[in-house]
Amino acid sequence: MKICSAFCLLMLFVCSSLSAQTVSFSKDVVPLVKAKCIKCHEKDDENPNSFAMDNYELTKTSGKTKNMIVPGDGTNSYLVIKLLPKPPKGAQMPIFSKKKLTEEEVDIFKTWIDQGAKDN
Ligand code: HEC
Incomplete structure (x- = not known):
């Protein structure tokens, strides 16, 4: 029981510290967009409606x-x-492409939007 709650506390700590990391548009999102x-x-210009990520x-x-x-809502963002x-x-x-994004890469987009989709 003790070990279990210690483990849970540890996991809680690990998870909250991960989600506390700020995702930067210029440092995290742009390199991914450039690569993928x-x-x-x-x-x-011929298709002004298309989704551009320049x-x-x-x-x-x-x-x-x-x-x-x-x-603030990555889950419901069409992106x-x-x-x-x-x-x-x-x-x-x-x-x-046969190679879709990894979970971590999807998370970069999602967390960036969750954190307000800022120009940071
Ligand atoms: C090989 C070309 C190609 C690559 C690479 C590509 N896309 Fe697309 N994308 C398309 C095409 C073609 C469409 C339109 C067809 C569709 O929606 O399935 C599209 C549509 C989209 C849309 C919907 C646009 C709208 O206005 O409804 C989003 C969002 C999008 N792409 C995001 C991305 C992201 C993010 C990446 C990189 C991880 C990416 N795409 C990589 C070709 C590509």
Whole structure:
């Protein structure tokens, strides 16, 4: 019993310290976008509706979907939903790639939005 509660306390501590880490747009999100998304999500003047991730402004404002980024709510942000299997529309991102994002990579997007989707 004692060991168990000590373990639970430890896990609680580990988990809360992990979620307390701040995700930075420029240091965490941008490198991931550059590696996995930008080749298909660059601003294209011929298709102004498409979702462009060239910079912070475009990432927050472009795309056809209203709930693309819901600051404070990663779970209900379409950007995160599109990274998980079987999104409601279209394909899981990155499309055409056998290598989907790892859980940690999805978490970078999700936590960044959970923390308010700031330009940090
Ligand atoms: C090989 C090209 C390609 C890559 C790489 C790619 N995408 Fe996409 N993305 C597309 C295409 C094509 C669509 C439109 C079709 C669809 O929604 O399935 C799309 C649609 C989307 C949408 C929905 C846009 C809207 O306005 O509804 C989101 C969000 C998205 N992608 C996010 C990402 C993210 C984040 C990454 C990187 C992890 C990524 N994509 C990587 C090609 C790509």
